[in-house]
Amino acid sequence: MTIRTPTRRVPFPGAPGRSAPDALVVAPGEVGVGRARGAPLRREGPAKLTGLAKYADDLVFPGAWYGATIRSTQAHARLDGLELDPGFDWSKVVIVTAADIPGENIVSLISDDQPVLVPQGGEIRHHAEPVALLAAADRETLRAARRRVTLRTTELPPVFDPLRSEQVFAHFDIRTGDVDAALAGADLVIEGTYRVGHQEQLYIENQAMIAVPREDGGVAVHGSLQCPYYIHKAMRRALRFDDRQAQVVQAETGGGFGGKEEYPSMIALHAALLALKCRRPVRMIYDRHEDIAATTKRHPAIVKYRSGVSRDGRLLGQDIEIVMDGGAYCTLSPVVLSRGTLHAGGPYRCENVRIQSRAVATNTPPNGAFRGFGAPQTEFAAEMQVDRIAEALGASPLELRRRWVYQLGDVTPTGQVLRESVAGEEVLARAAEASEFERLRERTAAAQNLRSAMGGRGPATASGIGLALAWHGAGFTGSGEVHLASVASVELTADGRITVLTASTEMGQGTKTIFPQLAATELGVAIEEVEMAPQDTALVPDSGPTVASRTAMVVGGLVIKACRRLREQVEARTGQPFAESYREDARLRGATRVDQRFEPYPGIEFDDATYRGDAYPAFGWAACVAEVDVDLDTGEVAVRNVVAADDVGRVIHPVLAEGQVEGGTLQAVGYATIEEIKVQDGRYLNDRLATYLIPTALDAPRITSILVEAPFSGAPHGAKGVGELPMDVGAPAVVAAIHDATGVWIHELPATPERILAALAAAGSDEPRAASA
């Protein structure tokens, strides 16, 4: 290959005009000095907008080889051996098996059950499970080599149905009051079984990791990831590295949504094993097919729900059973299940509650973290119940929620007293008002009545409006934050620069913008004066994982406290305001670094053994109103408008916060309508982007986001997090709107045209209004 790029510039036909005088001009790589709507511009925005930002696959490491993973094609089998075609020239290929792993053959997470590679004689537990690794200098050799590897296996009986699984990863049992008596005494008991399927995170940047051998015998991995220290720990254990030998560097990351929480540990280990054996850098870049086929998804769940109410509309009891399908290995299932369990009752006051849950093993690829983390599954069921009760009572779904929603001083099923930051009623009111919920609902009811009067005839399209309300625990569940003991640091360097050091990653949500913002505010300096250290485990402390909407609330709080201490130290020395004296202080005394460790929020206590107490330091609150059009002939749903009201505690940056609400809302709309993984014999059938569909700009509704602020006193800035909130409410709002349009309830997500038509057909036999003309 030859490339010639003449230096003489030829005028480009149609080149854009020179920079217009009134255009906003910002130099990439430098701090944006502009502001939009009173907030700073996204710090790494210019680099992303000019193509200069380096994502993992954009990084060049001279001499790097390409890596590939040999995966099982069976759901359950014993691995008897690996056969290499003797007719192939294997001298050009490096092969890694479990025998090459220097440390424990474990991807370190909650349980030690998942191997880095299935060892010979070991058990293959799911389709697409990693068995061996290959690397070669070029892609063609690698592709040819992959085809010459055969797995010798003995098939074992698989388990695909979670209800038949006998292996339980985790189970919880939360009880308050006397549910059986409450339901027995209820005027009305509404029962339902709700099913939700897998959902793929579908970050647009596929998983990617590049491993580079270090001179000290260790490996540095550069990759697309959320949690540098999860990978760091996994490398220490499986590769027998010390703290320095294991080095994790985040490249620019093209979306995560939970999908890059735990699986990158696996890829990093694979790339590192190959790099160690090749003694050169190895690129492990997944293509979309491999990414969908092999990496984690949102847990499918089956939620059985019984709610008892009095004739006058009091919620008397909730009896809830949850089964989540964890897939073949434990991964994060216990914590996903825990969050799902704790949120299953919905944000409603109820004295008699029983929630029993379990996460079980099946021979399918392991499920893991995805925005919402168990709560969207159970809150879908909770909201469906409220709507069905409202229908049975002839009550307004808005009014019923307004009556039931938690108020200050109410007590949750774990015995947590909601002492502050309770905004369920407010988000509900704001969303209902902005969407004109009651007025539009009258209009859709009139249209339904007309259709009914005409014997089911009428326009082919029916419109509907639906509402949902949710709560979402802010930060880690229970004592999670206490166990993590995260650290964030700020340093005034000897040359007078201010640097924030955290392991919190930027994956689009805005970490690199809000941390300098919080630091600058606390220190009284301009935001341009605050730098962010790269997310490199050789440089930054362990601030915990970038998950659970905890970055703004927990780590942001640590950044503020660290800055406060730095300011006090400098001001004590200089006797002048920090902003006016820090450069001189640095020149005279050299660097000052403050490490701030997490301290338990005052008065927040949780007992992990009994599951009693403050499950979360605070809750965020979300309401959503969706308007849909349903084509009664085809069952197709178009979600037209969504109004989302989310209480985030304190808005740090309105543009970024709205971006979270809008993006999360569309993911929830996709979950409600089109996103479905089809599984056959433990294999994902639609493991390509042509077959796993996510909403395009044409599918997306107009989204209006309303930010509500009910601050949390435990965080110095009052923020509670935003990322996951919108994910909890979108799906039940859409399904309620489908019901409003058609009169049928869809109990299983997604509400596909097939399911809607089937429900219409079933209803048509006894309810003429639902039948299409």
Add this chain to the structure above:
Amino acid sequence: MSYRLLVNGDPVEIDVPGMRRLLDVLREDLGLTGTKEGCGEGECGACSVLLDGDVVDSCLVPICQADGHVIRTVEGLAPASGSGLPSETAASPQLDPLQAAFLETGGAQCGICTPGMLMAGQAFLASGADPTDEAIREAIAGNLCRCTGYTKIIEAIALAAARPSFDGVG
């Protein structure tokens, strides 16, 4: 086989197999990594570039089909950035009106779809079409974004279209 194309204004002559994807030529042979790969099958639009002003998925275009054509990538958007080719030491690059609008409105989050979105948006602006919400949605329907819900991307394109500074040349 040798192919000639004009990339961001610079003539390029390159000797590669004819079926090599334009995407790989841009990213690997020319070092223009601003163009991204999301699916490799023309579904996501992350690899969108302009070929003679039209939006194409560069993962679906073999280099032989680009022979003699004009290619524009995200590196060619900012007026002062030149071609973005590594051989050049571009002076501090700036943002063009569309990029600036994305920055202001929050149209870029994780940024991986952004280069492709910008190219689709650029082609739309250059078409001179009425920048209604519907028309903008149609123009970017081939570009998937998982972060934004598209709201602020649409806002950014509408803002750029409304700015008198935009000269409408694509």
